[in-house]
Amino acid sequence: MKMTSRMIALTVVVVILGGILLAMALGVWRTESTKQAAKFSSGAFAGVSNPADIRGSYSFTDVERNFNVSADILAKAFAVDTTVKAAGAYLAKDLETIYTNVADGAGEVGTDSIRWFVALYLGMPYTPEESTYLPNPALQALRDAGKVTDEVFQQLKLRSVSPSTVVPAAAQAEHVESSTDRTIKGITTFADLLTWGMTQAEVEKAIGGAMPSRTIKLRDYFVEKGLEYSTYRTKLQEIINTL
Amino acid sequence: MNRKKSVSQRIRLAVQIVFFVLVALVVAAHSLEESGITIPLLQGASLHAICPFGGVVSLYQYITAGTFVQKIHDSSFWLMIIVFVTAILLGPVFCGWACPFGSFQEWIGKIGRKIFKKKYNRMIPLKLDRVLRYLRYLVLVWVVIMTAVSAKLIFSDFDPYYALFNFWTGEVAITGFISLGLVILLSLFVERPFCKYACPYGALLGLSNLFRIFKLRRNSVTCINCKACDKACPMNITVSTVAAVTDHQCISCLICTSEAACPVPSTVEFNTHALEQNTQEVAK
Known part of the structure; x- marks a missing residue:
């Protein structure tokens, strides 16, 4: 059987675009995260949502829904300005913009900071990246809530920065x-x-x-x-x- | 290339434009959506979400943890499967007809062709070129392993395709811009340099040339050995000496076929069986 350019063009368009349309029709075409964090597969936390799976596209509300850490606590911990927008509307990746260069090149506050904070808050295991920092109010929130010991608090202070709020x-x-x-x-x-x-x-x-x-x-x-x-x-x- | 023959390439160009514009619109719509602006009848998506290679690099994590690598979603997985179907049928037809970055290099290459004329795409020494052609497999192995280890899209910081369609977003790493600049520059000398030497997805799809159902075949009986097919091939494949092209670099663009470069009808074409059979049947 011969394939001409017209037949190939038709095949490419029909198979690729048709395939996409079919996937859409079947409801399996998803171009965004379902905002459902993966769960620990083993260990003491098996079956519980894993903070390591928090994505940059997660809003504070998504984090609250998955981990039961309220958006208000997150907003306070990361010193975001809730007069600009509601606490729950902030995205994890917004922190990267808000805290640009805040650690003076030594590190950064971003999505990984949220993962780390949530893990500390819930007492779950998580190893942050070496460049990840937490804002001071996050440390304060952890201590106030009795989530970290003084010893851990002192260690965390070494990787903390002053909050940088939504300012130029x-x-x-x-x-x-x-x-x-x-x-x-x-x-x-x-x-x-x-x-x-x-x-x-x-x-x-x-x-x-x-x-x-x-x-x-x-x-x-x-x-x-x-x-x-x-x-x-x-x-x-x-x-x-x-x- | 006479008028009839150029028709096949016009058809391909039309398909390339459709996919290029579609991807550009979807990515632009996604950026606008993040700013709170929606375009009617157009659903935005990130470039990662509509890149079939995202499905490939996510395979390990999907099998071991049941989740996708960050920024990859179900859509990448479906596209991966869809493109594999086309590859099983026709080889890397995705590269030659649909990939917007392949098309982009090809269009830049037209400027290079005007500047260097016959020297264009023939400047790299053959021995060096042969070795460099396998570089993309190293890139493929590196990307797949590093993505599996880190669960992050390692390649996006170096991906010129991502840089091209996201240059205004502030999300492109400097290495991405360097890659893009390099590819644009090289495209003035070499046809599809990224496809030939660095594209990990092209490397993977290229393997389908070994087993595709419709093979690019040459009829040795009617072939006049003019080597027009060799000269026309953008990937510098020698078509004139083989019965069927199995070279991992073929992108199924049809430029070498009797619909375009080959001056003899039905001598180089996509077919499921050897073309000599047709000649013998006609002779009978």
């Missing part, structure tokens, strides 16, 4: 710098205060109201409120110095 890259660089000497400056944000160990309740008590978005600089906040920035700076600095 230039501002992020300032942000990281400002969080190293724990001195309140004009560029210090509310996220820095949390990083340095203050709780949200302590901040709100000190400023006498609800804490705004974490990305907002202290100076901008007090100026906008018509309050004297230097007074509050001193007050907050005193609290920071005691931590």
